[in-house]
Amino acid sequence: MSCERRFQAELHRRGLRVTPQREIILSTLHCFHSPFTAEEVFRKVTESSPGIKLSTVYRTLELLKSINLVSVVDVGNRRNHYMHVEAESPHFHLVCRRCEAVLSLSSEEILEVQSKLCAKSGFEIEINRISLPGLCENCRRFEE
Amino acid sequence: MSCERRFQAELHRRGLRVTPQREIILSTLHCFHSPFTAEEVFRKVTESSPGIKLSTVYRTLELLKSINLVSVVDVGNRRNHYMHVEAESPHFHLVCRRCEAVLSLSSEEILEVQSKLCAKSGFEIEINRISLPGLCENCRRFEE
DNA sequence: TTGCGTGCAAACGTTTTGCAGTATT
DNA sequence: AATACTGCAAAACGTTTGCACGCAA
Numbered sequence: 001m002s003c004e005r006r007f008q009a010e011l012h013r014r015g016l017r018v019t020p021q022r023e024i025i026l027s028t029l030h031c032f033h034s035p036f037t038a039e040e041v042f043r044k045v046t047e048s049s050p051g052i053k054l055s056t057v058y059r060t061l062e063l064l065k066s067i068n069l070v071s072v073v074d075v076g077n078r079r080n081h082y083m084h085v086e087a088e089s090p091h092f093h094l095v096c097r098r099c100e101a102v103l104s105l106s107s108e109e110i111l112e113v114q115s116k117l118c119a120k121s122g123f124e125i126e127i128n129r130i131s132l133p134g135l136c137e138n139c140r141r142f143e144e
Numbered sequence: 145m146s147c148e149r150r151f152q153a154e155l156h157r158r159g160l161r162v163t164p165q166r167e168i169i170l171s172t173l174h175c176f177h178s179p180f181t182a183e184e185v186f187r188k189v190t191e192s193s194p195g196i197k198l199s200t201v202y203r204t205l206e207l208l209k210s211i212n213l214v215s216v217v218d219v220g221n222r223r224n225h226y227m228h229v230e231a232e233s234p235h236f237h238l239v240c241r242r243c244e245a246v247l248s249l250s251s252e253e254i255l256e257v258q259s260k261l262c263a264k265s266g267f268e269i270e271i272n273r274i275s276l277p278g279l280c281e282n283c284r285r286f287e288e
Numbered sequence: 289t290t291g292c293g294t295g296c297a298a299a300c301g302t303t304t305t306g307c308a309g310t311a312t313t
Numbered sequence: 314a315a316t317a318c319t320g321c322a323a324a325a326c327g328t329t330t331g332c333a334c335g336c337a338a
Contacts, residue, residue, distance in 0.1 A: 017292060017337050038328080053295055058328065074218045074277070078303080079327065094267045103267060109260055116253055122281030123238045123247060133218075133273040137266030161312050161317055182303080197320055202303065222328080223302065 003069050003086065010067045021052050025060045026069070034102040035073045035081035035093060035131075075102065075131050085128060092130035098139035102131075147213050147230065154211045165196050169204045170213070178246045179217045179225035179237060179275075217275050219246060229272060236274035242283035246275075 007026055011018050028044050029036075042057045061082055064070035073081045075095045091106035110127055118124050135143060151170055155162050172188050173180075186201045205226055208214035217225045219239045235250035254271055262268050279287060 015292085015338095019293065019337070021294070051295085054327095055296085055329080056294060059293080072220070074220045074275075076216065076218045078224075094261070094265065094269065096267070097270070097273075103265060105261075105265065107261075107264075109257055113253055113257055117238070117249075117251075117276075120251075121238065121247060121249065122284075123240070123278055124284055125238065125276045125278035126241070129241075129277040131218075132261075132269045134267055134269035140266075140268055159313090159317085163312070163318065165319070195320085198302095199304080199321085200319060203318085 003084075007064070007067065007069060016063075021049075021056050022060050022063070024049050024052065025057060026064065029064075029070070029084040032084060034104055035075055035083045037079045037081055039079070041082075071126075071128050073129055073131050075100075076133060081131075083128070090127040092127055092132065094136070095131050095133055096136040096139055097133055098135060098142065101136055103136070147228075151208070151211065151213060160207075165193075165200050166204050166207070168193050168196065169201060170208065173208075173214070173228040176228060178248055179219055179227045181223045181225055183223070185226075215270075215273050217273055219244075219275050220277060227272070234271035236271050236276065238280070239275050239277055240280040240283055241277055242279060242286065245280055247280070 004026060008018055025041065025045055028041055031044055038057050038061055042054045045052050061070055065072065069085055070082050071085050073083050073093060075081045089106050091104055092110060094103040094105060114125050114127060148170060152162055169185065169189055172185055175188055182201050182205055186198045189196050205214055209216065213229055214226050215229050217227055217237060219225045233250050235248055236254060238247040238249060258269050258271060
């Protein structure tokens with residue numbers, strides 16, 4: 001099921017409303033291929049629909065989060081980052097502390113880590129929300 | 145070398161000053177055994193030295209960060225979290241999305257992940273800054 | 289017709305900043 | 314004596330909220 005239909009179905013189920021703003025915001029998320037901020041969504045949305053306000057973007061992202069169509073990734077600067085959850089294999093992000101580049105990565109090893117951590121501590125990590133801080137290949141040269 | 149001496153040495157090296165505020169703030173960090181906020185440091189510092197202001201705490205944490213005596217850990221709520229970097233084996237944190245508990249963990253496996261990731265992508269993760277989001281054993285029962 | 293959603297603007301909590309006086313070197 | 318640092322207060326920043334009107338159901 002496309003995420004547009006999932007969204008509509010869930011809105012109906014909860015007695016909420018399908019509004020143009022919500023549909024536009026959701027469709028905009030397809031533009032992004034790494035974690036994005038509310039502000040970035042707002043700017044993108046504004047290009048085609050100047051009427052939609054930032055607060056509506058925030059409210060819609062929150063709603064999408066509760067439907068699991070969006071997840072939150074913390075990449076470490078002050079802004080919240082979100083990502084569009086599609087039916088992909090779980091992936092996580094590497095965020096360079098120096099240049100702020102974001103690498104998206106899907107890896108078998110993280111699944112191994114997940115199950116070992118869970119066996120050891122009962123804690124179940126959520127792979128899609130992981131961001132690992134560090135230095136990318138380029139930036140490593142500039143740090144002593 | 146104790147971190148107090150490292151701090152002093154680095155201040156001298158940079159032509160900066162050793163002030164009572166800076167020394168008090170650094171010594172306070174020993175109280176914390178999991179990531180802490182600027183506000184928490186401020187409250188602790190205030191108990192013994194009511195004159196020191198929050199903005200000074202922020203500035204000092206920033207300074208300590210640049211000397212690598214403090215690192216930033218993102219545990220996902222809006223506040224920044226810092227931790228005191230001592231000469232311990234590298235450890236990272238598990239942060240429960242539901243109850244916000246923080247588990248500190250030192251694990252061999254993460255070193256393995258680190259070297260594999262680096263070999264594969266050139267990206268070097270910084271273990272001490274990692275926080276992995278997820279659900280702790282308790283809270284897993286409450287999510288469907 | 290009901291009541292959810294939106295735009296608007298103001299509030300919020302955290303962090304940063306400009307400035308003038310104070311303290312360290 | 315020079316200038317880095319602090320306290321102070323205000324600004325900045327991202328995000329949230331209250332309210333009145335508008336729109337989907």
